[in-house]
Amino acid sequence: MxxxxxxxxxxxxxxxxxxxxxxxxxxxxxxxxxxxxxxxxxxxxxxxxxxxxxxxxxxxxxxxxxxxxxxxxxxxxxxxxxxxxxxxxxxxxxxxxxxxxxxxxxxxxxxxxxxxxxxxxxxGVGLLVSFPSSLFFPNHTSKVFLDADAKSSFKTASLGLIAGLGIEYPVAGETSKRDEWLIILGGSGSVGQYATQIASLSGYQVLASCSPSKAQLCTAAGASATFDYKLPLEEQVSTIKSITGGNFIKVFDAGAASYAPAMEMLVKCSNGKKDGAKHFASTDDWSPMSAPERSSINIYRIRLGQIGRYGEGSEQEETCRVLEEAIVPLERLVADGKIKxxxxxxxxxxxxxxxxxxxxxxxxxxxxxxxxxxxx
Ligand SMILES: NC(=O)c1ccc[n+]([C@@H]2O[C@H](COP(=O)([O-])OP(=O)(O)OC[C@H]3O[C@@H](n4cnc5c(N)ncnc54)[C@H](OP(=O)(O)O)[C@@H]3O)[C@@H](O)[C@H]2O)c1
Incomplete structure (x- = not known):
């Protein structure tokens, strides 16, 4: 052929x-x-x-x-x-x-x-990268997406995982808006646009970073506001503060280019919650990363490259299992026209x-x- x-x-x-x-x-x-x-x-x-x-x-x-x-x-x-x-x-x-x-x-x-x-x-790629992220689905705590080097209070996945996803699954008319922002860095890319759709379907208010010329793509996908990632970092931080009031604990680096700015945003802008935990997920699974000391930031790495690698190790098996389970609600969201x-x-x-x-x-x-x- x-x-x-x-x-x-x-x-x-x-x-x-x-x-x-x-x-x-x-x-x-x-x-x-x-x-x-x-x-x-x-x-x-x-x-x-x-x-x-x-x-x-x-x-x-x-x-x-x-x-x-x-x-x-x-x-x-x-x-x-x-x-x-x-x-x-x-x-x-x-x-x-x-x-x-x-x-x-x-x-x-x-x-x-x-x-x-x-x-x-x-x-395919955009949905599977975005959906299993623990950022969107707090009950979905898979070790696949957890940086081996990062200390985390998260438990590893259990067989109750899909039930956990189900709880978060955005059903028409039943999705209650959360009083919480989620920041997506690189919101105008392919992963970023699907991540924005999924996060806003899950009730988050999304603040996305992008080039100004692509802001409309982010808002069309469901972002409530955007900012320019090319501005000096202090300016980005103060914009995030004024838009969100610090009401966020999760940042998703969809563009694989924003580990350091994300740490700064979580440390300097996020008010945190009672338990103090904050969460960062990234499509960058190759650069060294570690959370700043005493920051309580959990780091998750997305590893779609492990898809289909059955029998090649426990981490790969776990990735396959998480993705298999993600397909079910995702397929429904697409067929129902909720993900466009x-x-x-x-x-x-x-x-x-x-x-x-x-x-x-x-x-x-x-x-x-x-x-x-x-x-x-
Ligand atoms: N680890 C995994 O399993 C996995 C899986 C899939 C993808 N990825 C990686 O994820 C990344 C995104 O993939 P994609 O398909 O969405 O690519 P894409 O469609 O080309 O989008 C790239 C995005 O990154 C943004 N960007 C570029 N430089 C940036 C910076 N310095 N700060 C913030 N945002 C920046 C771009 O924003 P503007 O265009 O608005 O400037 C754009 O939104 C790629 O690096 C890809 O290799 C990893």
């Missing part, structure tokens, strides 16, 4: 027509790739080779396609269903930049009729365009729209 491969770390994308067509194992499906979203992780893996388990590799992970074959034990999907989600990252056979790729049944979403195949390609797909733009048509589309995405010139490649 056809696709786009990377031969080794740092090698360019190359179109190939002799790739082996994968076969679904138990609880997997084979998907005809229709559209793929582009994410920063593509260039990260292509240039560094990190997270890649075998070469040559086909990249692309934000999937939207049609099920063409089902493996043993699959009950959720049948041939002809439209499917979307985040595939295993860096594992040969799973990349979306090829004609057919594998997906794990329990880690994939079924596309509802109110979402187009293009829109579906915007959803973000704006998108097709910037590549076919395999020949993958390399230039990724380059264009990396240039940051797309104005807050999700970049898509039309694969089939």
């Amino acid at each position: 056809r696709g786009v491969t990377v031969a080794s770390p740092g090698a360019p994308y190359e179109v190939a027509d002799d790739l082996p067509k994968p076969s679904p194992n138990e609880n997997q499906v084979l998907v005809k790739s229709l559209f793929s979203g582009i994410n920063p992780v593509e260039t990260f893996m292509q240039s560094s080779g990190m997270m890649v388990t075998g070469w040559p590799v086909v990249l692309g992970c934000d999937a939207s396609g049609e099920v063409v074959e089902v493996g043993k034990g699959v009950s959720k999907f049948k041939i002809g269903d439209h499917i979307y989600g985040c595939t295993r990252l860096g594992v040969p056979g799973y990349g979306t930049f090829q004609e057919y790729h594998l997906m794990d049944e329990k880690l994939a979403f079924k596309k509802p009729s109110n979402v187009s195949v293009e829109q579906a390609a915007t959803l 797909p973000m704006e998108w733009e097709i910037i590549g048509h076919g395999f020949k365009d993958v390399a230039s589309a990724v380059k264009l995405f990396d240039s940051g010139k797309l104005g807050g729209k999700k970049a898509l490649v039309k694969v089939a």
